[in-house]
Amino acid sequence: MTVNEIRAKYLAYFEKNGHTIIPSAPLVPQNDPTTLFTGSGMQPLITYLLGAPHPKGNRLVDSQKSFRAEDIEEVGDNRHTTFFEMLGNWSLGDYFKKEQLPWFFGFLTDEVGLDPKNLYVTTFIGDEKNGVPRDTESAEIWKGLFASKGIDAKVVEIGSEADGYRLGMQGGRIFYYDVKKNWWSRAGVPENMPAGEPGGPDSEVFYDFGTPHDLSFGAECHPNCDCGRFLEIGNSVFMQYIKKEDGSFALLPKQNVDFGGGLERIAAAANGDADVFAIDVFADVIGLLIHFSGKEYENKQYQRSFRIVADHMRAAVFMLVDGVRPANTERGYVLRRLIRRAAQHAQKLGVESDEGTESMLSRCASIIIEKYKQAYPELDGEETHNRITEEIWKEEKQFAHTLVGCMKEFEKVAKGGHISSEQAFVLFTTYGFPFEMTLELAHERGIDVDEDGFKRLMNEHKNLSRAGGEKKFKGGLADTSEKTTRLHTAHHLLLKALQIVLGPDVKQRGSNITQERLRIDFSYGAKMAPEQLARVEEIVNEKIQEALPVTRSTIPKAEAETLGAEHEFGAKYPDMVSVYSVGPKSANESNPRFDEAFSIEFCGGPHVQNTSELGGTFKIKKEEAVASGIRRIKAVLTD
Numbered sequence: 001m002t003v004n005e006i007r008a009k010y011l012a013y014f015e016k017n018g019h020t021i022i023p024s025a026p027l028v029p030q031n032d033p034t035t036l037f038t039g040s041g042m043q044p045l046i047t048y049l050l051g052a053p054h055p056k057g058n059r060l061v062d063s064q065k066s067f068r069a070e071d072i073e074e075v076g077d078n079r080h081t082t083f084f085e086m087l088g089n090w091s092l093g094d095y096f097k098k099e100q101l102p103w104f105f106g107f108l109t110d111e112v113g114l115d116p117k118n119l120y121v122t123t124f125i126g127d128e129k130n131g132v133p134r135d136t137e138s139a140e141i142w143k144g145l146f147a148s149k150g151i152d153a154k155v156v157e158i159g160s161e162a163d164g165y166r167l168g169m170q171g172g173r174i175f176y177y178d179v180k181k182n183w184w185s186r187a188g189v190p191e192n193m194p195a196g197e198p199g200g201p202d203s204e205v206f207y208d209f210g211t212p213h214d215l216s217f218g219a220e221c222h223p224n225c226d227c228g229r230f231l232e233i234g235n236s237v238f239m240q241y242i243k244k245e246d247g248s249f250a251l252l253p254k255q256n257v258d259f260g261g262g263l264e265r266i267a268a269a270a271n272g273d274a275d276v277f278a279i280d281v282f283a284d285v286i287g288l289l290i291h292f293s294g295k296e297y298e299n300k301q302y303q304r305s306f307r308i309v310a311d312h313m314r315a316a317v318f319m320l321v322d323g324v325r326p327a328n329t330e331r332g333y334v335l336r337r338l339i340r341r342a343a344q345h346a347q348k349l350g351v352e353s354d355e356g357t358e359s360m361l362s363r364c365a366s367i368i369i370e371k372y373k374q375a376y377p378e379l380d381g382e383e384t385h386n387r388i389t390e391e392i393w394k395e396e397k398q399f400a401h402t403l404v405g406c407m408k409e410f411e412k413v414a415k416g417g418h419i420s421s422e423q424a425f426v427l428f429t430t431y432g433f434p435f436e437m438t439l440e441l442a443h444e445r446g447i448d449v450d451e452d453g454f455k456r457l458m459n460e461h462k463n464l465s466r467a468g469g470e471k472k473f474k475g476g477l478a479d480t481s482e483k484t485t486r487l488h489t490a491h492h493l494l495l496k497a498l499q500i501v502l503g504p505d506v507k508q509r510g511s512n513i514t515q516e517r518l519r520i521d522f523s524y525g526a527k528m529a530p531e532q533l534a535r536v537e538e539i540v541n542e543k544i545q546e547a548l549p550v551t552r553s554t555i556p557k558a559e560a561e562t563l564g565a566e567h568e569f570g571a572k573y574p575d576m577v578s579v580y581s582v583g584p585k586s587a588n589e590s591n592p593r594f595d596e597a598f599s600i601e602f603c604g605g606p607h608v609q610n611t612s613e614l615g616g617t618f619k620i621k622k623e624e625a626v627a628s629g630i631r632r633i634k635a636v637l638t639d
């Protein structure tokens with residue numbers, strides 16, 4: 001059964017049972033630009049689970065696009081993916097266990113056609129210390145459901161995960177686990193919940209692929225064992241309790257169900273193949289790669305690469321359609337990494353793109369768009385298709401281009417026999433060289449890399465990016481309107497022009513920029529001659545005419561100082577700084593080409609993306625003394 005069929009059946013089945021279908025939210029939360037992606041089913045609905053009326057009613061069902069960035073490194077085994085679809089259904093103070101469990105069981109066995117003999121379930125053992133009873137009701141319901149299929153389901157006790165590895169299956173079908181495995185609240189286990197917090201037991205369903213247990217995980221196998229024999233395919237959370245002031249638990253007046261299930265995992269179970277990459281949405285992409293590479297999927301040397309390309313391209317398609325663009329910060333960086341990592345593994349498979357041929361990654365993306373465009377109409381249409389594939393192709397080309405410069409820089413650094421955190425960071429931020437590649441290449445040559453230091457720098461980098469423009473720029477910007485932003489970029493051009501005309505010792509001593517004009521105070525000992533003023537104006541206007549890109553980079557402070565980036569006199573800067581460079585024409589975010597830049601300044605922005613956006617003509621209105629050795633210029637952009 002295909003992923004599209006299973007999704008459609010699920011939505012239809014719950015719709016038939018009185019649920020309203022809610023469309024998937026975009027991967028990028030519209031109200032929170034700093035968050036990467038949504039993913040958990042519970043969080044967006046919590047206010048309704050606490051009693052607020054939902055405009056769409058008390059019974060809801062959806063399939064939500066989800067993404068886990070922390071899983072990028074994990075992709076390559078038989079079950080980790082970055083993008084996935086989470087099936088969800090909710091009862092907001094409406095139905096409860098005796099409806100939810102039979103519905104999910106009926107969906108799995110009657111609709112998807114899973115053999116009930118391969119299903120195993122877990123329920124909550126109770127928490128005596130906190131006075132929360134064992135969930136015997138769920139166990140009873142499960143017993144009846146299995147009996148309806150002719151299965152005598154034995155109920156057994158496990159307790160903790162460690163107990164599971166000790167006690168094993170015990171011939172059981174229904175397993176009692178403890179608070180760590182079968183309890184849900186926002187604060188975790190009952191003990192950690194504050195007074196007034198709702199929570200409750202949950203009941204998970206596992207599919208048994210029948211593969212042999214791997215002893216390296218523990219002596220015995222059990223449903224929560226990580227050896228790969230069992231795959232969790234769905235979890236029903238029963239929000240039925242509220243914690244009281246005295247620490248005891250009372251029943252909520254209105255009880256809720258919050259269900260989450262893995263669509264791809266259910267598809268894998270329907271396939272009877274524990275390899276999630278064997279499901280149809282991946283199989284076609286992998287088939288294409290097999291065809292063009294001539295390599296076999298089963299070949300362990302290449303299997304990881306097949307999986308990484310398929311997973312990363314699917315995730316990239318969904319990010320691109322939701323408005324993410326490749327960049328060096330935040331989610332743009334996640335996307336860049338996905339595309340570049342896929343390109344790297346395509347290369348490993350021998351199907352890399354070169355300038356002359358069609359991009360293999362774009363072809364993979366086309367297959368994915370075809371697969372999903374009916375369920376996700378935002379993917380439909382030729383224009384969308386072209387935009388997505390072109391964006392991937394562009395990033396691929398840029399990466400190939402970057403790699404040439406990168407390799408040169410890497411060789412230089414590698415000569416030292418050790419790669420420091422700062423060197424790895426510069427390779428990444430300045431040259432766009434993925435850290436994984438630095439690691440891989442260093443490993444091949446037996447050179448060590450300061451990984452921890454790199455991760456620390458990355459975190460500082462992320463925090464800096466997140467802080468936002470206005471917070472970092474203290475240099476006298478009145479606001480961040482378009483006009484002020486244009487004058488800000490003109491201000492950078494002006495400082496450089498002053499240094500060219502008056503000498504490199506000219507330093508900025510103050511600035512103020514409004515929508516009407518810019519003002520700069522700078523160190524210089526004499527009144528400027530009219531020819532000097534004219535020459536400065538001329539240089540700035542030339543740079544506007546040349547239409548130079550304005551590029552932002554985040555680099556180590558020491559690196560910025562070596563580059564001679566202008567910084568404010570006496571200002572304190574963090575270890576990682578934001579710099580803006582103007583020019584050369586070929587500069588871009590992944591390759592800022594500092595050696596050929598016209599101007600580089602420590603600066604938090606904002607700026608225009610290209611000097612051509614300054615539009616008008618730069619004109620100096622006034623040049624005067626403000627203090628001994630300090631001059632002031634006021635200037636404007638005229639139409």
Ligand SMILES: [Zn+2]
Nearest residue numbers: 213221225227
């Ligand atoms: Zn096992």
Ligand SMILES: [Zn+2]
Nearest residue numbers: 601603604605
């Ligand atoms: Zn600035």
